Amino acid sequence: PKRAEHLAAGGVLPHGLPAAVGAELAAADREIRPGGPQPGDSRSDDELIADFAADIRDFADRGGLAGAVVVNVASTEPAPDSSRLPASSLYAAAALRAGCPYVNFTPSTGLHHPSLADLAATSGLPHAGRDGKTGQTLLRSVLAPMFLQRSLSVRAWSGTNLLGGGDGAALADPGAAAAKNAGKERVLADALGAAPEGEVHIDDVPALGDWKTAWDHIAFDGFLGSRMILQTIWQGCDSALAAPLVLDLARLLLRAHEKGVEGPLPELGFYFKDPDGDASPALAEQYATLVGFAGSLR
Template sequence: MAARVGLWMVGAWGGVATTVATGLSALRQGLSEPVGLVTAKEPLASLPWADWGDLTIGGHDIRETTYAAEAQVLWEKSRVFSPDLLNRVADDFAAWDQNIQPGVLVNVGDRIRSLAGEKSRSYLAESPLQAIARIRKDLENFREQHRLDRLIVVNVASTEPPVDPALAELDWPQLQKLLGASEPIKLPSSSLYAIAAFECGASHVNFTPSVGTDLPALSELALTQGVVHCGRDGKTGETLLKSVLGPMFAARNLHVNSWVGHNIFGNLDGKVLDDPANKATKVKSKDHLLTEILGYKPQTLVSIEYIESLGDWKTAWDHIHFEGFLGTKMAMQFTWQGCDSLLAAPLVLDLVRITELEARLGSKGLLPFVGSFFKSPMGCSTPEFATQYQQLVEWAQLRQSQFEKK
């Protein structure tokens, strides 16, 4: 297809975004096979996806760095890229660096605010409405400069603290009014980015546990603006395994007494999650799944610890204590070790492709069929991974049949 597609990442110089940029450049140049991309295997592969060469990257970040510098850190601390690959993607890095703008610090929490550079700190006093206006201007300038046909905003920033539950009681007119009040409502920056995206007609993907578009008011705004969105919190490791193993225990009528998950990792996200306020959002996203799958709540413990020396590698150790026939108690343990950004980046590219296709076709509102990508999927009717993936397959088959009839 001959269309220009913008990928605007919030947290644009973070580990996930840097890996997305590295992977996109490698795919554009034919330097890597699309391993890890769901859209590269049938029945999804035959759909008319945007070409990798049609995508260009921009974004917001509160830090001041470059893609080359962040990729070098990933190489030095985690050995996830080769120096030769980084040399070959350097030109794309340099071009995309020019599109990164200072991020928003409104209601992000103390830990995230502490990471901000001078440029972002110059906007510390801006109101929510001023932040939305600035984000929207950056998005519109990016669209105009690169003559984009479609724009997808993807949040891959650090996890924010929990929000006031009262936000879920507001419709869009009420929320909009409160944003402009003399003492504005405390809407987090993840939602401000989403509002700006919707107002300028861009799609939105929330790959983080932060609330983002997961509010009735923002779902209403998306429908009004005729844009698509999805989220919340990319499902890449331990929770992915829970969504596969949990249904096995339920199907075999084995009673899970307790499930303990201990997570350690050392990247920037881990540093942010070392703050109890930010950690609370992530733990909630990881811990609700088993109750939904099993139909009862076993004793659970989810711990997340920052171990700096691990870099981008994360380890999850899980202990499952369950009861079988005649009250016999048994146990299962597993260890998951993976590179956080390398697990997440291909899913981000998949979601960009899927979101772009739906936007191209004129869809609007939530995309419930992408539940297999998320820990807390919005609009998804089931928590089981196999069923969620089948919903994605059925969507792909439906779209393929529609294209074949044209």
């Protein structure tokens, strides 16, 4: 409820909405269970997975739910560097063990851990990821195919992001930022056939709150090598861009599960920076694939 008030004060949510849904938010808050592992936790990875799976089953049972979908929207983790599973992978394994479809909306490892490959392949459950595509990468997945189709050769594609909010703070950690930027750069390499020169930077600017600014600078060549530049400035509200995607994904995964669809869903590449499989990186083609997939679930 406090977070909703903060979002309303910041102009993200309509004034009055937090009060109107206050009871639902308080009920959701009461469902929060400690994740982990907490510092000093002596449980093994398998024990943690079993405990988290029991929490998820208990939630579904108490609510009398016909189905539940687990969506990871926790802070970006740095790439794992120990033999222990990172929290995102513990939660992903717990979701499948509890019989729930799973979505990874973050760049964190989740089901992409080598020791979870068997579970992901044999769970019989649908799953999708990774890292929601809501701003800079969304725009890149529209523009990059244009350069290719017009034979405009991209020499360099550089980007800078100014982020407030919790995500900006988490991505101030170079390890977490590296995990995030790998996904952002993948779309260019896939769409253009090779990664152009240029890097992506993320700066934490707490004063921006939920808004972020993404600046892209694209140097490209036209006929006979004539040099040109395109610059784009995206000013978006992260929460408002992400929330409807999370709702879509929960509903699509639940329906896919009901229809007996299992395994990774490259058909949902429209939503992700780093999608499963080798589907087209171009947004228009991803949308056509999504519409076809949604039609097959009717």
